[in-house]
Amino acid sequence: MFYTVPVVGKVHWIGVNDRRKRLFENIWPMDRGVSYNSYLIADEKTALIDTIEDRVAGNYIERIEALLDGRTLDYLVINHMEPDHSGEIKAIFDHFKGVKIVGNTKTFKMVEAYWGINENLIEVNDGDTLDLGHHKLKFVMTPWVHWPETMMTYDLTEQILFSGDAFGSFGALDGGIFDDEINFNFFEDEMRRYYSNIVGKYSNMVQKAFAKLKDIPVKVVASTHGPVWRSNPQKVLDLYDRWSRYEAEEGVVIIFASMYGNTEEIADYIGRKIAEQGIKNIRIHDVSRTHISHLINEIWKYRGLVLGSCAYNSEMFPLMEQLTRELTHMGIKNKKLALFGSYSWNGGGVKNLKKFAEEAKLELVAEPAEIYGKPNADKLKQFDELAKKVAESVK
Numbered sequence: 001m002f003y004t005v006p007v008v009g010k011v012h013w014i015g016v017n018d019r020r021k022r023l024f025e026n027i028w029p030m031d032r033g034v035s036y037n038s039y040l041i042a043d044e045k046t047a048l049i050d051t052i053e054d055r056v057a058g059n060y061i062e063r064i065e066a067l068l069d070g071r072t073l074d075y076l077v078i079n080h081m082e083p084d085h086s087g088e089i090k091a092i093f094d095h096f097k098g099v100k101i102v103g104n105t106k107t108f109k110m111v112e113a114y115w116g117i118n119e120n121l122i123e124v125n126d127g128d129t130l131d132l133g134h135h136k137l138k139f140v141m142t143p144w145v146h147w148p149e150t151m152m153t154y155d156l157t158e159q160i161l162f163s164g165d166a167f168g169s170f171g172a173l174d175g176g177i178f179d180d181e182i183n184f185n186f187f188e189d190e191m192r193r194y195y196s197n198i199v200g201k202y203s204n205m206v207q208k209a210f211a212k213l214k215d216i217p218v219k220v221v222a223s224t225h226g227p228v229w230r231s232n233p234q235k236v237l238d239l240y241d242r243w244s245r246y247e248a249e250e251g252v253v254i255i256f257a258s259m260y261g262n263t264e265e266i267a268d269y270i271g272r273k274i275a276e277q278g279i280k281n282i283r284i285h286d287v288s289r290t291h292i293s294h295l296i297n298e299i300w301k302y303r304g305l306v307l308g309s310c311a312y313n314s315e316m317f318p319l320m321e322q323l324t325r326e327l328t329h330m331g332i333k334n335k336k337l338a339l340f341g342s343y344s345w346n347g348g349g350v351k352n353l354k355k356f357a358e359e360a361k362l363e364l365v366a367e368p369a370e371i372y373g374k375p376n377a378d379k380l381k382q383f384d385e386l387a388k389k390v391a392e393s394v395k
């Protein structure tokens with residue numbers, strides 16, 4: 001990357017795109033890349049807010065040097081220690097002699113564990129401020145959005161919220177950096193996928209962070225991934241508020257696990273019957289085909305969830321089990337759930353899907369049903385009622 005971009009006055013975006021990494025956190029597909037955003041405030045005192053991943057650092061330090069124009073770096077503020085943002089801490093610390101690292105007590109434990117740095121530290125607590133001259137920074141502790149040490153840095157002067165991973169998105173910044181420079185149709189899906197895959201399991205902590213931020217006027221949301229929101233920051237705040245309250249759209253995701261097609265036939269039948277009830281957003285996915293990252297994104301998007309599994313050695317199908325485990329772990333809520341399956345001897349699919357529903361405390365909108373052997377028109381009729389109830393529940 002050979003450029004930096006002014007955000008407001010003395011604040012500069014100094015990020016990088018990563019289009020090479022195939023899996024974020026070595027699990028979530030990154031077909032469209034990701035950006036790591038870092039920010040420099042070149043005020044009377046100079047401050048860098050978060051760094052980037054080491055593997056793609058390239059000329060990061062040269063770009064900082066160019067912006068500093070012969071001055072030194074006074075502070076490095078660390079909002080989040082995940083390696084995609086903390087990767088250059090040691091490089092910055094070694095290069096800019098005397099730079100003070102600003103973080104909280106939990107951050108510093110990790111800074112020492114990662115980089116062996118235990119000097120030149122300025123510990124901040126909730127509400128503490130740092131005066132850079134024109135800019136005055138205030139630190140807001142937002143634990144578990146997305147790690148225990150996470151905090152946000154709020155620029156009181158220009159009302160910029162440096163939010164760390166919160167309000168972030170998958171997707172490289174292909175030229176456009178700001179919300180008014182991009183086509184949001186692309187980013188909305190990637191942003192929800194990022195939220196649901198990475199931050200979603202901490203939704204209650206996101207709501208707590210919102211409660212803390214609610215009286216703070218925000219003109220710019222500057223996250224560590226994806227676009228910088230300067231024209232309509234309220235839009236991204238509203239989206240995150242909705243997602244973290246598990247508010248979803250009218251629609252149904254049907255996900256099936258099938259080896260020989262019986263369960264898939266039931267999924268198709270249920271999809272058709274739901275469509276007959278006037279629901280337009282219906283997505284049918286094969287759990288063996290669609291990556292769990294996209295499944296979770298769709299589940300977050302739509303109110304209705306219909307899961308179907310063939311029986312597999314007295315259990316549900318392993319990949320369906322993986323999905324349900326992840327959903328339980330995430331504490332998924334507010335779903336209108338229905339279950340179906342197929343078996344040839346003692347069952348196992350639906351029985352275990354029911355256990356999942358109980359554990360996850362999800363409401364079943366219809367009695368689960370399963371087919372013995374191959375589906376036919378007669379056997380499939382039992383799903384008419386299930387489809388009707390699902391459709392009614394998501395309207």
Ligand SMILES: Cc1cc2nc3c(=O)[nH]c(=O)nc-3n(C[C@H](O)[C@H](O)[C@H](O)COP(=O)(O)O)c2cc1C
Binds near residue numbers: 260313347
């Ligand atoms: C490896 C394997 C394990 C199975 N385990 C069970 C089982 O535990 N209980 C059962 O009733 N049927 C079991 N079945 C039968 C299938 O669940 C049944 O044929 C079902 O209709 C297959 O659905 P599908 O066509 O969607 O794959 C098993 C089949 C296979 C191939």
